[in-house]
Amino acid sequence: MKPVRVLEGRAVPLERSDVDTDQIIPSDWLKRVERTGFGRGLFSEWRDDPSFVLNDQSYVGASILIAGPRFGTGSSREHAVWALMDFGFAAIIAPSFGDIFRNNSSKQGLVIVQLPQGDVDELTKLVKEDPTRLVVVDVDHLRVEVPQTGWQRSFVLDPMTRERLLNGWDDIGLTMRRESAITTYEATSHAPTLTGVFDADGHTR
Amino acid sequence: MGRTLFEKIWQEHVVASPAGEPTLIYIDLHLVHEVTSPQAFDGLRLNGRTVRRPDRTLATADHNVPTDPISTPVKDPVSRRQLEALEENCHEFGITVFPRGHENQGIVHVIGPELGVTQPGMTIVCGDSHTSTHGAFGSLAFGIGTSEVEHVLATQTLPQQKAKTMAVTVNGKAPAGVSAKDIVLAIVARLGTGGGAGYVLEYRGEAITDLSMEGRMTVCNMSIEAGARAGLVAVDEATIDYLRGRPGVPEGEEFERLAERWRSYVSDDDAGFDAELVIDASELVPFITWGTNPAQVVALSGVVPSPDEFDDPDERDATQRSLAYMGLTPGTPVRDIPVDVVFIGSCTNSRIEDLRAAAKVARGRSVAVGVRALVVPGSHRVKRQAEEEGIDKVFLAAGFEWREPGCSMCLGMNPDQLKPGERSASTSNRNFEGRQGRGGRTHLVSPVVAAASAIKGRFASPSEVGA
Numbered sequence: 001m002k003p004v005r006v007l008e009g010r011a012v013p014l015e016r017s018d019v020d021t022d023q024i025i026p027s028d029w030l031k032r033v034e035r036t037g038f039g040r041g042l043f044s045e046w047r048d049d050p051s052f053v054l055n056d057q058s059y060v061g062a063s064i065l066i067a068g069p070r071f072g073t074g075s076s077r078e079h080a081v082w083a084l085m086d087f088g089f090a091a092i093i094a095p096s097f098g099d100i101f102r103n104n105s106s107k108q109g110l111v112i113v114q115l116p117q118g119d120v121d122e123l124t125k126l127v128k129e130d131p132t133r134l135v136v137v138d139v140d141h142l143r144v145e146v147p148q149t150g151w152q153r154s155f156v157l158d159p160m161t162r163e164r165l166l167n168g169w170d171d172i173g174l175t176m177r178r179e180s181a182i183t184t185y186e187a188t189s190h191a192p193t194l195t196g197v198f199d200a201d202g203h204t205r
Numbered sequence: 206m207g208r209t210l211f212e213k214i215w216q217e218h219v220v221a222s223p224a225g226e227p228t229l230i231y232i233d234l235h236l237v238h239e240v241t242s243p244q245a246f247d248g249l250r251l252n253g254r255t256v257r258r259p260d261r262t263l264a265t266a267d268h269n270v271p272t273d274p275i276s277t278p279v280k281d282p283v284s285r286r287q288l289e290a291l292e293e294n295c296h297e298f299g300i301t302v303f304p305r306g307h308e309n310q311g312i313v314h315v316i317g318p319e320l321g322v323t324q325p326g327m328t329i330v331c332g333d334s335h336t337s338t339h340g341a342f343g344s345l346a347f348g349i350g351t352s353e354v355e356h357v358l359a360t361q362t363l364p365q366q367k368a369k370t371m372a373v374t375v376n377g378k379a380p381a382g383v384s385a386k387d388i389v390l391a392i393v394a395r396l397g398t399g400g401g402a403g404y405v406l407e408y409r410g411e412a413i414t415d416l417s418m419e420g421r422m423t424v425c426n427m428s429i430e431a432g433a434r435a436g437l438v439a440v441d442e443a444t445i446d447y448l449r450g451r452p453g454v455p456e457g458e459e460f461e462r463l464a465e466r467w468r469s470y471v472s473d474d475d476a477g478f479d480a481e482l483v484i485d486a487s488e489l490v491p492f493i494t495w496g497t498n499p500a501q502v503v504a505l506s507g508v509v510p511s512p513d514e515f516d517d518p519d520e521r522d523a524t525q526r527s528l529a530y531m532g533l534t535p536g537t538p539v540r541d542i543p544v545d546v547v548f549i550g551s552c553t554n555s556r557i558e559d560l561r562a563a564a565k566v567a568r569g570r571s572v573a574v575g576v577r578a579l580v581v582p583g584s585h586r587v588k589r590q591a592e593e594e595g596i597d598k599v600f601l602a603a604g605f606e607w608r609e610p611g612c613s614m615c616l617g618m619n620p621d622q623l624k625p626g627e628r629s630a631s632t633s634n635r636n637f638e639g640r641q642g643r644g645g646r647t648h649l650v651s652p653v654v655a656a657a658s659a660i661k662g663r664f665a666s667p668s669e670v671g672a
Contacts, residue, residue: 017523018398020554022637027618031283033243033268033290043624045639057578068519070399073432074637076334077241078350090407099402099434100334107352153383158366172254172351175360178229181221182257183225190466191233191327193260197320198301202309204320205453 001109003134003168007090007137009063012053019067020074021101025083029147039086058131066124067094069117072101081153082106083185093144096195106161107171111137113144113155162186207473209370210439213404214345214470218328218359220362222465227364235357237300239291240618241332245355246575256298261328263322264295264302267312269618272608284409284619288309298358311584311610314338314552318422319586321451325440326468330357334647335552335634337428340437340442341421343470345405347434368434369479371404375412377486384562384647386422386554386632386651388412389427390492390631394502395482404480407472408438412486417557418447426553427634430499439471477483491666493539494636494649499668501636505654505666511535530638531646532626535587539664542648545627548579548641549605549652549657551615554632555583559652560591563632564599566656566672572604573662578607579621605659617642630658 044134046052052064053059065084071094072080081104084092091111105112117122126146127133136145138164145152175182199205221229235258242264243428249255256262269284270275279285288305295302302309309320314335317323325341326520329346330336334353339346355361373392392408406428413424421438428436438444445464448454455463489507501524503510512524512535528535533542549555549563560582572578580600582588588610597607614621615633621631623645634653636647650658657665657672 016526017519020498020635022636022640023633026618026639026643030240030618031281031287032248033287035247036245036545045643058260073398074334074352074429074635076332076348078244078352096399096402100350100429100434104350104352107350126332146566158227162211172252172356172359174355175356175362175364177227178221178223178362179360181229182231182360184233184667185220189231190234192324192453193258194263194301194320194322194453195260198309200304202301202307204309 001107001170002112003074004090004109004165005140007111008134009090010059010061010124010131010133011064011066011093011127011135012059012062013066014053015068015128018070018073019197021072021077021080021098024072024080025077030077030079034053034083036086038083039088042083042087061088062093063088064091064135064137065089065094066120066127067092069095071097076100079103081105081110085110093120094121097117106164109137109165109168111139111165113137115153115155124152138186184196207476209472209476209478210343210407210437210470211345211368211370214326214328215367217326220641225365225578229362230328230365232260232330232361232363233263233355234322234330236317236327236331236336237262237354238267238313238331238333239287240268241351242354243290244286244299244351245358249358256300256358258272261361261459262300262358264291264300265292265310265313265316266303266305268616270305270611271619272611272613272621275609279305308464308585311586312552312555312612315583315587317555318342318418319451319584320653322564323455323543324448324454325444325470330363334364334429335426336428336556337434337436338422338552340425340428340435341418343437343440343467344440345435348429368405369403371401371406371480371482372478373406373408373482375410375484375486377411378415379486379489380490381411383489384651384653385416385423387489387492389424390502390649391484391489392482393427393430393499395484396431398430398498398500399432401428401431404433406431406433406436407478408436413438414441418443418556419556422556423553427499430634436548440467451535466642470534487594491654493654493664494525495531495533495539496514497530497636497638499528499634499649505539505664509533509537510534510558519553541663543663544576544630544658546623546629547576547632547655547663548581548614548629548631549579549655550581550583550613551633552612553634555581555586556651557590559632560587561594561597562597562654563652566653566667567603567605567660568599569604570613570660570670578604578659579608579614581608582610584610596665614641616640617645630655631665
């Protein structure tokens with residue numbers, strides 16, 4: 001993944017709670033075997049509605065999504081992250097997130113900014129007052145700010161996620177540094193394998 | 206102080222715990238399906254990597270398979286391509302795969318247990334959030350995304366932050382007519398959709414240990430609906446009896462030796478949990494979801510709630526939005542709401558016990574005029590067993606469709622979908638907007654309530670049809 005240090009862009013407030021990954025990308029889109037092109041499916045059940053905020057011309061081109069509590073709950077589909085990023089979002093700001101979604105985001109470089117509800121409400125207000133206001137998400141200093149207004153808050157990322165974002169590290173590469181530990185573990189593991197359970201055609205022996 | 210079941214499994218699987226980094230844990234079993242794996246296999250190829258342990262990896266088609274007769278080709282070219290990709294990828298990387306129509310094919314969370322490859326004390330992952338189902342066997346099982354699928358394929362490990370533990374204790378005996386589904390709907394309602402986030406849940410108490418393995422799977426299955434990635438139940442004799450004789454376990458003395466080790470997969474009496482939820486089983490009744498998230502639950506005998514019942518303005522708004530989507534008016538008795546479609550299936554409720562319970566309600570009765578009712582067994586093994594017991598005949602005689610196994614209408618990736626505005630009584634796990642088809646309205650219920658609702662043409666309890 002690409003390194004992420006500081007993001008700067010306009011933001012769009014979704015103002016909905018419990019936005020599950022089925023809403024972010026409906027299952028019809030999950031049949032594809034590619035990793036790209038999911039942006040067209042983002043929130044597709046809502047985008048037909050002209051009053052949906054992503055159809056509001058004043059927010060076109062926004063790269064930061066502000067959402068309500070429990071964003072990204074439900075299905076483990078990483079397609080939700082691919083869809084958000086393909087659409088152009090680089091960071092999501094919300095009071096809380098689904099655990100699997102948060103994990104998936106960190107693997108792709110989508111920055112998850114968790115702020116208390118009150119701060120999310122303040123930021124939403126600032127953005128709605130003037131959608132052209134730029135929002136800055138600083139992964140290096142763990143800060144989110146609206147420079148034009150002086151509004152600024154800190155956020156927390158676990159240290160490893162921050163390092164990985166800043167350096168664009170590949171998780172598998174990091175883990176393979178510990179290959180000897182994996183091999184040692186495997187030599188002592190009692191857990192049964194599938195060896196001998198199925199024949200070459202998958203029938204039980 | 207003693208250790209919880211989760212802590213025991215966790216400690217046994219630590220490969221490395223470098224300072225300042227997540228713990229690297231070993232994965233004993235990786236289950237794979239067609240939807241969340243193609244991009245992971247592509248990633249392996251791009252980077253010249255292989256599958257480290259094909260002997261710890263098992264694949265099945267389930268999410269997008271049509272439930273039409275197996276002889277019918279997959280009409281949707283995009284679905285067909287994805288199913289082919291699973292087979293090709295598994296052959297290329299040496300992974301056992303059960304394609305559509307294979308005798309062992311079925312929903313990934315149904316086949317793992319029934320083949321006996323899901324075993325106590327294991328770490329199990331799958332690119333599916335309902336992997337928590339396998340926790341019913343005293344294993345640590347959780348859903349992962351596609352990047353993590355690729356990571357496990359390549360390394361058989363995952364970097365993980367250790368979760369906190371929550372005991373979910375359901376004390377006392379569940380009243381007659383209360384099923385595992387009702388128990389877990391009550392738990393999700395109490396915790397809310399985010400209450401379990403960051404926790405591994407351990408279900409315990411008499412109402413839990415009284416459940417069959419199928420019932421425990423139903424409960425563990427919906428852990429994610431409360432935000433928890435994993436839920437588990439301690440091993441007892443029911444666990445061991447279920448596994449005895451399954452293809453994935455040894456026979457005779459070797460099995461008994463294994464079983465003796467499995468009996469240690471329980472929380473110690475003096476183990477401490479980070480949090481606890483206690484529920485009195487005597488307060489449980491048959492439940493149903495009324496809204497668009499699985500925590501929006503009322504009693505089947507209750508009424509549709511009003512936004513005015515909520516103090517929090519955001520919750521009022523969310524309730525208003527849910528009611529509008531669901532086309533419901535506050536105060537309407539749940540039993541007055543008509544249903545268009547009944548779906549009995551999914552990794553939550555498609556096992557033989559679920560089908561037996563629903564068939565008992567359907568036997569000798571008829572699906573109401575205008576209602577479409579589908580029964581989708583969780584696997585070919587479940588289907589064959591049901592047919593041996595004559596359950597298929599009971600459903601067919603009552604006017605239900607008896608279909609081929611798969612995830613089906615639970616998520617509407619295959620042709621089994623709701624049309625806009627259609628309302629379902631569904632034994633699945635999610636009532637999200639559009640989950641079962643664009644504009645579809647889903648109410649989650651137990652298999653017996655689903656069957657009774659099919660017969661009455663509205664939400665109904667088995668007693669209303671005389672069952």
